[in-house]
Amino acid sequence: MNLAELNKVAAAMVAPGRGILAADESTGTIKKRFDSLGVESTVDTRRDYREMLFRSADAMSKYISGVILYDETIRQNAKDGTPLVKLIEKTGALPGIKVDKGTKALPFCPGEVITEGLDGLRERLAEYRGLGAKFAKWRAVIDVGEHGLPSYSCVAANAHALARYAALCQDEGIVPIVEPEVLMDGSHDIDRCVEVTQWVLKETFQALFFNRVALEGMVLKPNMAVPGKKSAKRASVAEVAEKTLKVLKACVPAAVPGIAFLSGGQSDEEATAHLDAMNRMGALPWHVTFSYGRALQAAPQKAWSGKSANVAAAQRAFGHRAMMNGLAALGQWKADLERKAA
Ligand code: 13P
Numbered sequence: 001m002n003l004a005e006l007n008k009v010a011a012a013m014v015a016p017g018r019g020i021l022a023a024d025e026s027t028g029t030i031k032k033r034f035d036s037l038g039v040e041s042t043v044d045t046r047r048d049y050r051e052m053l054f055r056s057a058d059a060m061s062k063y064i065s066g067v068i069l070y071d072e073t074i075r076q077n078a079k080d081g082t083p084l085v086k087l088i089e090k091t092g093a094l095p096g097i098k099v100d101k102g103t104k105a106l107p108f109c110p111g112e113v114i115t116e117g118l119d120g121l122r123e124r125l126a127e128y129r130g131l132g133a134k135f136a137k138w139r140a141v142i143d144v145g146e147h148g149l150p151s152y153s154c155v156a157a158n159a160h161a162l163a164r165y166a167a168l169c170q171d172e173g174i175v176p177i178v179e180p181e182v183l184m185d186g187s188h189d190i191d192r193c194v195e196v197t198q199w200v201l202k203e204t205f206q207a208l209f210f211n212r213v214a215l216e217g218m219v220l221k222p223n224m225a226v227p228g229k230k231s232a233k234r235a236s237v238a239e240v241a242e243k244t245l246k247v248l249k250a251c252v253p254a255a256v257p258g259i260a261f262l263s264g265g266q267s268d269e270e271a272t273a274h275l276d277a278m279n280r281m282g283a284l285p286w287h288v289t290f291s292y293g294r295a296l297q298a299a300p301q302k303a304w305s306g307k308s309a310n311v312a313a314a315q316r317a318f319g320h321r322a323m324m325n326g327l328a329a330l331g332q333w334k335a336d337l338e339r340k341a342a
Helices: 003-012 027-037 043-054 057-065 086-090 121-130 152-171 188-208 237-251 266-281 295-305 308-328 335-341
Strands: 019-022 064-068 094-098 103-105 113-115 136-142 175-182 259-260 287-292
Touching: 003 064, 003 094, 003 136, 003 175, 003 259, 003 308, 019 295, 019 308, 027 043, 027 295, 027 335, 043 064, 043 086, 043 295, 043 308, 057 064, 057 086, 064 086, 064 103, 086 094, 094 188, 103 188, 113 152, 136 152, 136 188, 152 188, 188 237, 188 308, 237 266, 259 266, 266 287, 266 295, 266 308, 266 335, 287 295, 287 308, 295 308
Parallel strands: 019 064, 019 287, 064 094, 094 136, 136 175, 259 287
Antiparallel strands: 103 113
């Protein structure tokens, strides 16, 4: 393992004022997004949409440090025949790849899932490296249920899989994004989210240690501490920022170069405001930025709606969200910047 090289890539992924574009929706997930816009999901429409994002030169070169791709996309060419990976590299951003194979029901743990994809992973990582991937992503999913969920079995099995994946990545010269996502579905309050997030992070870092993962060569992609979507008890921006940082400081060693949050179903502006508030709270032991899927793409997707005539408007919408989140990663975002653009 060349840890200096891994650390350099990890540091670039969380460079000040930049964050990661999660464009790694599986074919099923992007179909759902396109369905809601009335756009047919085909190999070509998926290519056109993602090409539109990667050709947003201003957004990509100023605010995006890396792009997480899906298997189909890392092999795909733009309409003019240029590999999409080359378009990304030209902007200065790093190409990355989602390598997990999604979730399956966890036996004897009703309602809970385990992320699969370890079999053959070493070989797939070597191939992806050849295709230009500098980093990878694996997402574990933890549901905060009404009746005592998550179970120990679910938390431990997912932490173990994340750590096995991360070790394989580092051994193959690829920086792992370690993503243990505590879902914001459900009616639990913010304190229950904090409690579960703390447990999940403790288990994850213990598994990373036992699997000999070098913390300097990874990026953590956690959820923020937020109330469940159906919780009647809402939390202010300041409360989310404070509670999220408290749990991260208690669980994430300073050797980790950066934390890049998922948006997880927060609105675009909430995701930006929360990130900004954390970065305003003063000196943190790691860089704190975004690795957003929905919170970066909802606006450009809507503006695009499958029409080539809308490409410029969609790129403006993407540029705006990228800039807002780039500012939030520096603690320099202001709500009235949103109003001005609207
Ligand atoms: P969201 O920001 O939409 O949660 O997506 C990030 C991601 O990559 C989930 O795995």
